[in-house]
Amino acid sequence: MSKVEHTTIRNNSLFCLNCGGNHPLNMPVAINEMTKKIDAFNVLHKDCAKTWTEPKADQSKSVTEKAMWWIGNGHVGMSSKTMWNYFIGNKDFPINHPYDPDDFSRCWELLEAVPEWKERVPELATLSKEWKALSENWEKLTQMYEQNKKENWVNSKKVGMYEFMQNLLGYGS
Numbered sequence: 001m002s003k004v005e006h007t008t009i010r011n012n013s014l015f016c017l018n019c020g021g022n023h024p025l026n027m028p029v030a031i032n033e034m035t036k037k038i039d040a041f042n043v044l045h046k047d048c049a050k051t052w053t054e055p056k057a058d059q060s061k062s063v064t065e066k067a068m069w070w071i072g073n074g075h076v077g078m079s080s081k082t083m084w085n086y087f088i089g090n091k092d093f094p095i096n097h098p099y100d101p102d103d104f105s106r107c108w109e110l111l112e113a114v115p116e117w118k119e120r121v122p123e124l125a126t127l128s129k130e131w132k133a134l135s136e137n138w139e140k141l142t143q144m145y146e147q148n149k150k151e152n153w154v155n156s157k158k159v160g161m162y163e164f165m166q167n168l169l170g171y172g173s
């Protein structure tokens with residue numbers, strides 16, 4: 001299977017970061033079936049043009065409208081979906097916290113889409129001990145993430161966001 005950098009899996013679909021094209025995967029999918037689909041997708045998107053950029057929420061809309069936009073159009077991951085469920089006011093949803101800077105990036109994107117929720121981050125402490133540790137250090141995590149993003153992750157070792165998260169979550173040495 002050839003690796004194409006701009007193919008990723010996003011919201012249960014194969015997704016092309018170049019042109020924004022996608023192909024839904026009906027999960028669960030057998031691994032050989034998945035490989036075939038990815039290969040076919042890669043062939044289709046071998047030479048497509050870089051026309052896609054991460055969509056942004058329309059900030060003139062209401063909190064609920066932006067939240068609904070994000071769940072349909074944003075890069076939804078398990079931990080960011082936990083935040084979304086909590087902030088939107090749902091009950092009985094799976095609780096997952098971010099494990100690494102990649103997970104955190106999707107939480108960060110959600111808060112960029114719905115900035116009104118930034119001040120509610122401390123409430124997430126009630127979800128789990130991991131969320132408590134993370135939410136109490138959200139500002140620092142945000143600074144680390146934004147520095148990494150700005151510097152294209154070239155100084156990520158020095159910034160130490162991954163290690164910081166591991167320590168907060170109790171996996172550190």
Ligand SMILES: [Zn+2]
Pocket residue numbers: 016017018019020021044045048049
């Ligand atoms: Zn493409």
